[in-house]
Amino acid sequence: MARGAVVHHTGHMRWPPDLRDRVALVAGATRGAGRGIAVALGEAGATVLCTGRSSRTGPSRSDYARPETVEETAELVTRAGGTGIAYPADHLEPDEVQRLAAYLRAEYGRLHVLVNDIWGAERLKGGPADWNTPVWQHDLDAGLRILRLGVETHLITSHHLLPLLIAEPGGLLVEVTDGTAAHNAQLYRISVFYDLAKAAVNRLAFSQGHELAPRGATAVAVTPGWLRSEMMLDNYGVTEENWRTALVEDRADGLPTAAPGFAQSESPRYVGRGITALASDPDRARWNQQSVTSADLAREYGFTDVDGRRPDSWTG
Template identity: 65%
Template sequence: MTAKKVTLDGKVALVAGATRGAGRGIAVELGAAGATVYVTGRTTRENRSDDDRPETVEETAELVTAAGGRGIAVPTDHLVPDQVRELVARIDAEQGRLDVLVNDIWGREPLFEWKRPVWEHDLDRGLRLLRLAVETHAITSHLALPLLVRHPGGLAVEMTDGTAEYNRDNYRVSFFHDLAKSCVLRMGFSLGEELGSRGATAVALTPGWVRSEGVLDTFGVTEENWRNALEAVPHFAISETPRYVGRAVAELAADPRVARWNGQSLSSGQLAREYGFTDLDGSQPDAWRYLAEVQDAGKPADVTGYR
């Protein structure tokens, strides 16, 4: 099976939080479909963010252009409303429209403390995580959605971690992490209520176990040899590239019937089955079903029937 070709020629997208990981994968796949993609983040070639990673927002824009679209890097701190307001004004001035908004800003993994109860967790770090993971999405939606609803058919995507069903039944390791991801899931529903009657669609979308740059570094592997990590972390076999969820967003953006998903919680694996796209290796990993039925059930790692 090969990836379906979707076309987004003439469409304008904003991927907020596109410096690395799923945000970069989404931006590149929107570019591969022909879209003009504004990509934002705080890490530039001149200034590293507090993540202190080497990926830059300029690199993401270059990857978008190389994929066939037009990538435009706009360094932006989405906690600063004036910066987001200037970003949206620039998109309006240069394009006169916004067709796709992807809120992928995250609160940084190092900020939350795994398996520590809220009363033992550093309060400042926990509140900082919530500001980065939740407040940024609210600010960006508030300022960008008036441009998105100017033309019918717009799509807003709230990126989170875990489906509504999985997060309902599972504690996500940390009070602050659990709260952040649950809030963003609810944002997809809430925006669906507000956008649906105005000719636009909103969803919450989760990738599976993403082989982001940070995850690969943590496991001491690269995208080329990622299976070397399976001896130490067998369930990593269900993992997927950031481009997989990017293809999910591109399919949603190109779907004339996308409104049927309005307000729903979706996953990359679910949408791969619906639209027929694959990951870069031709597989269709269904991580959240696997995590619930295999990993969390204490079964040996076996991705048969799950990718």
């Protein structure tokens, strides 16, 4: 949904909503937005399968070599009030995702919410000094892996899991990306490969929504704003509790100062609450094929971030 579009306002919903009878799967739940989404669904009482490559027990690891694991996310879901289930899986491997679908079918027989939040190319996209590198100078292997991690994973996941989502009416597919369709259509984003990956995920929600609607399901693309992920907090040497320290100029600790726009940053739970609100809306089909921000959803449904704010880093 483009900014400025008129929507039917539902008012402030009861928070958290009641999703105790829903089964959700968050693909890419290890950290960042995926973890925030999984925990927010847990706040509402949902059963949440948390998938990703980083596990305490499995041999697979993400490209980041970070400490977060899917088991840790599942524990946070349960602590929030839901039922968290960790399922290590590499969504670039069709056989692994096919086994995931078989497990879900055998154990639960249904799927109400599928969130495609798979990414894993944050290091490959590089830092600001690497941005705007033209395609003929860009490392081709890195660029193609960005597309595999950011687009191919989503297609593999949908192929194997959407049959469960459409088994009964009312299913919700959420494609998580960076930037709305309208925003990305007007601006070049970092590199040809990154730009294509993020535009493609918005289009995936549109095209899959076309296929899902006759089967009673809904597809929506959702983008967080400036996200206070674990990696972002580490970059500025702050935590979720003291993140505003990153805005201080000439920091005594010598760590980098964030741009002023960081004041409108959001926790990963914010986009998670937006998706939870979508999942609990009986009229969610009105969002089919739309592209929205977490702030758009906050305005529509009346929820806030964990600190009581409603940030919007896409305005201004």
